[in-house]
Amino acid sequence: MYDNPRLRWVAETVLAPLIDRLLPQIRAAQRDGDLPAIEPIVFHYMMISLTAMLAGFGPEMRVTSRVRPQAPAVIDSYWMQVENMVFGRFANASGSRDRKLAQKRGTGSK
Numbered sequence: 001m002y003d004n005p006r007l008r009w010v011a012e013t014v015l016a017p018l019i020d021r022l023l024p025q026i027r028a029a030q031r032d033g034d035l036p037a038i039e040p041i042v043f044h045y046m047m048i049s050l051t052a053m054l055a056g057f058g059p060e061m062r063v064t065s066r067v068r069p070q071a072p073a074v075i076d077s078y079w080m081q082v083e084n085m086v087f088g089r090f091a092n093a094s095g096s097r098d099r100k101l102a103q104k105r106g107t108g109s110k
Contacts, residue, residue, distance in 0.1 A: 019044065036086070050082050 019041070026040040035043065058069030067074060 034087075047086070050086070054078060 022044055023040045026035060026043055029035040030037055030040070038046070054069045054075065061067050061069055069075075
């Protein structure tokens with residue numbers, strides 16, 4: 001249930017300290033161009049949803065499609081897709097930046 005005393009207690013006691021540490025890190029990564037420009041708290045919960053998808057929807061997925069969510073090929077393809085969707089453009093930008101810095105220093109491949 002939402003907006004009940006127990007949820008408020010958990011939010012204040014457990015979640016707030018964690019979120020207070022995470023949001024500045026997400027904002028910094030966004031400023032550096034390493035994460036998409038989206039409301040930081042939305043990004044946080046989006047990542048929680050993405051990381052819980054196979055476990056949370058696995059039984060339903062297996063019944064509706066016969067796909068085995070615990071199969072290594074399914075797991076690997078899922079995480080590759082998550083990485084590409086969330087970090088793909090940003091990872092490439094960072095990697096490119098890192099390669100350019102390494103080349104300037106004479107330590108990277110050309």
